[in-house]
Amino acid sequence: MDSATGSNLTPSSKALSEDDKVLVRDTWREATKPEREAGQKLFKRRVLIFQIAPEAQDYFSSSDLESDEFQGHITSVISTLDKALQNLDDLTPLLPTLERLGTIHANMGIKRQQLNVVKQALLFTLSQELRELFTDECRKAWELTFDILADAMATGMVANSNDD
Numbered sequence: 653m654d655s656a657t658g659s660n661l662t663p664s665s666k667a668l669s670e671d672d673k674v675l676v677r678d679t680w681r682e683a684t685k686p687e688r689e690a691g692q693k694l695f696k697r698r699v700l701i702f703q704i705a706p707e708a709q710d711y712f713s714s715s716d717l718e719s720d721e722f723q724g725h726i727t728s729v730i731s732t733l734d735k736a737l738q739n740l741d742d743l744t745p746l747l748p749t750l751e752r753l754g755t756i757h758a759n760m761g762i763k764r765q766q767l768n769v770v771k772q773a774l775l776f777t778l779s780q781e782l783r784e785l786f787t788d789e790c791r792k793a794w795e796l797t798f799d800i801l802a803d804a805m806a807t808g809m810v811a812n813s814n815d816d
């Protein structure tokens with residue numbers, strides 16, 4: 653499917669085309685516009701995260717999907733994504749933050765591959781929100797965007813992991 657392994661790809665080596673950037677930014681704006689309440693609604697399909705990967709639940713102290721911790725994480729993910737989308741032309745300024753974020757996750761035992769749980773939830777939610785706007789081209793642009801973000805996080809995971 654995708655090559656989402658902890659490769660040595662740098663964010664810039666997976667460059668998005670200008671068309672991809674426009675697509676991703678436009679559809680994010682559409683999916684998260686206030687009328688849709690999607691800032692929170694997005695990822696409130698959170699149950700899916702645990703349906704895709706029940707073991708993801710192990711990383712949170714409570715299995716309560718309404719817990720402040722879990723809801724707070726949804727907000728954290730969205731805000732990280734939002735910042736990345738504002739910096740799609742040049743992610744360099746965000747790299748230290750993303751790397752540190754990767755290290756934080758690696759320290760909790762989370763592997764690069766597990767970040768794709770969020771990718772699946774994101775793609776699913778966007779497809780539900782955007783319906784016919786979520787074309788194949790749009791999906792591909794989003795997949796690439798997520799991979800760039802997750803690969804940037806993975807640089808902090810690789811640097812920190814000696815356990816396998």
Ligand code: HEM
Binds near residue numbers: 709724766
């Ligand atoms: C690309 C995907 C993800 C992003 C952008 C993301 C983002 C974040 C951020 C910004 C934080 C707060 C870090 C800090 O303390 O400064 C965080 C913490 C955390 N993340 Fe993630 N995360 C992702 C994927 C995951 C996945 C897949 C899991 C579980 C399987 C997970 C579990 C946690 C946990 C348990 C914490 C600590 C508690 C909390 O702050 O909510 N994350 N994440």
